[in-house]
């Protein structure tokens with residue numbers, strides 16, 4: 001921890017310049033709202049924000065709209081679902097985050113013949129699949145939230161070709177406000193709201209998945 | 224500012240004429256901005272009352288910057304409490320020097336960057352080259368531009384002006400692509416392979432910052448490709464360069480701004496990755512940088528505070544105003560000559576440039592004339608998530624320019640004002656010649672001005688003025 | 699703000715017309731048509747002496763003092779008309795109406811004349827863009843008949859749309875005119891590219907902007923109708939240079955042609 005440059009001079013310069021700008025223009029700014037409003041998503045109309053069962057269909061629709069794929073399962077992730085996923089995507093190697101849900105799923109995959117290892121960046125960079133769990137699922141946007149502190153890494157959800165994220169349904173919240181607002185120190189060093197797979201539109205605005213990160217995001221919601 | 228930018232070596236008209244004369248560029252830019260607009264419309268349709276949110280966001284941004292210094296101070300304290308380093312950089316050179324010194328200290332060879340307009344502003348890549356670093360841009364569009372040795376033409380889609388064939392040409396010529404592919408998916412796959420290697424070997428990662436959030440000492444990065452996540456988790460040092468105004472005091476404020484950013488920018492509900500970073504790698508974490516540095520860049524920003532242009536500091540660099548601007552639509556970004564194009568660039572460039580060149584406000588003609596790159600149609604303010612009254616700021620810049628205008632222009636307007644404030648002088652006595660003279664400011668240097676008639680007919684002037692007809696009882 | 703307070707024009711009988719400089723010198727048929735249409739709507743129309751221009755050309759170029767000098771001349775004239783009993787000041791041009799209503803208070807204030815700024819603000823409450831007023835009148839006050847059949851599109855000019863928020867009114871009026879068929883135009887609300895001095899400072903971009911609109915005119919369009927003569931001039935002169943067979947017509951002129959025979963010109 002260190003500080004470089006002259007903080008006082010930097011801030012004094014700002015303070016000395018600030019004053020009320022001359023008004024008189026035809027589009028004057030409004031006063032700041034007393035309470036910063038939250039974005040109100042139409043998809044949440046009439047949905048009880050505290051009821052995960054009510055949030056679930058909203059989440060699933062939004063995640064699919066963001067090009068993620070979603071399975072909803074009742075309790076444990078069923079073996080046939082895993083096998084289908086492994087087969088569909090030709091998964092041979094996988095890494096897991098250190099969250100218990102991810103580790104458990106890794107064990108099941110290993111039993112299905114996939115070579116599974118804990119996260120290591122070189123291994124992950126060559127892996128077909130990364131498994132994490134989510135600290136939250138955001139219904140309005142279909143996002144999953146992955147923390148470096150609980151996952152044990154920032155990039156575990158990033159490097160492999162595919163990302164499979166386990167989301168216990170009770171962790172569903174309505175909107176990003178429920179995740180972002182009220183955050184306090186100490187913070188995890190990295191926290192990411194993941195909305196669909198990695199993508200780019202930089203060539204002719206053509207949506208292309210898997211720019212630098214996963215080409216596919218599969219979310220398994222556990223009821 | 225770097226002299227390599229066309230701003231100082233050409234005029235706005237020359238650059239815009241060149242752009243308008245390039246049908247491929249116009250087609251590329253036109254198609255891309257149209258798609259952005261369509262997507263924005265559908266993203267906003269998911270919200271209740273986006274206009275109320277824009278207005279609230281305007282108030283919130285104003286509120287944050289009313290407390291600018293204190294908020295920065297809190298941010299800097301919390302960054303350090305999180306184990307990060309802070310550098311106060313009054314100028315671009317200060318920022319570059321600091322970053323170069325860190326690069327040298329750690330012996331950095333490969334530097335990976337995720338897109339950052341602030342470092343375009345400071346010319347960081349050249350400064351790093353000077354200390355022997357190989358700097359690789361990793362945003363796909365930005366990488367294309369770097370390879371092609373061009374400048375970005377859009378603040379969120381830097382290679383918008385290029386089509387797939389032009390990208391393939393660049394990859395063949397500059398990135399060693401041996402088997403030519405032109406499908407976007409294949410081009411992206413090629414870039415992924417090439418850049419993946421660079422991520423893993425890099426020693427230093429440099430990003431911008433979409434927002435610094437003071438109450439937790441965090442920075443937020445918003446990307447779709449995941450390159451910023453790579454840059455902030457693979458190398459052992461991460462430096463974020465943040466324009467000093469890109470801050471929020473609280474997460475309530477940040478949540479509103481971030482929620483609007485993706486919708487107005489790329490037209491997504493949220494971008495693929497909204498990443499919140501709070502310091503270096505945590506204890507017990509398997510990756511992430513050992514060092515985190517936040518460079519807080521002024522570079523002319525504080526000069527904007529307290530002026531009639533202060534609201535420009537509210538800009539969150541979403542790109543929405545570019546996408547709706549009918550002038551940008553025709554010219555693309557290069558016509559603006561510097562880092563920031565479109566309406567926001569037409570305002571920001573003159574404000575930042577005069578400080579950097581040592582010119583007084585309004586004296587820098589090259590930058591100042593960007594204020595003319597607008598019909599004042601107002602589409603930009605209508606599209607801005609923080610409701611910056613860009614057309615009014617453009618008018619303000621034109622007033623500033625007028626104070627430094629040449630004698631010929633000043634005399635012309637004085638004569639115009641004299642003629643048009645003597646109502647008796649017009650009407651019955653108006654001859655065609657005096658009419659034409661009064662119209663001159665409207666139509667350029669009539670008569671004989673080819674600036675109107677190249678591409679347009681001259682309007683016919685009627686035999687009698689309205690007043691003549693009225694007085695004759697013919698109305 | 700740009701929106702005037704809730705205004706009720708139902709009973710308006712005496713109006714003052716602001717001719718505009720373009721209307722005075724380049725397109726006198728437009729203010730002539732405006733006068734006739736207003737008369738047909740039962741208004742007693744005065745054209746106050748002493749008015750000239752709203753000052754917009756100089757204002758948009760940054761020459762505040764010159765703009766204020768010209769605008770002050772027109773402010774005096776329009777104020778006198780109001781003092782003489784005009785209930786509304788009508789402007790047959792969206793951008794000039796915007797200049798008066800939206801920008802005059804700031805213009806005079808920047809020119810150092812706070813009194814004029816206040817006067818401008820007060821006057822602004824009585825200022826109406828032509829179609830805004832006509833549409834707000836009870837339908838029965840303005841009988842509209844038919845015109846020669848024509849295939850039209852309507853150009854929504856920027857200031858009217860975004861500053862005055864006069865969006866639907868012109869087309870609502872045209873819908874009352876038999877024979878004038880207004881087609882959907884994908885580029886209806888795109889800027890025409892005129893922008894005052896913009897048109898000569900960046901002529902290539904300006905022309906390209908006009909082209910973008912003209913390129914997507916619906917098949918068979920005979921006339922582009924608008925409420926700003928300067929936008930129409932830009933589109934017409936560009937279309938002419940391209941050899942296109944499309945006319946332009948100010949909405950006041952279309953409405954004038956639609957007036958039943960016994961009204962209008964000689965009313």
Ligand code: SF4
Pocket residue numbers: 537538539540541542543544545567603606607608609610611
């Ligand atoms: S001025 Fe507004 S619309 Fe333009 S980039 Fe900035 S925030 Fe976005």
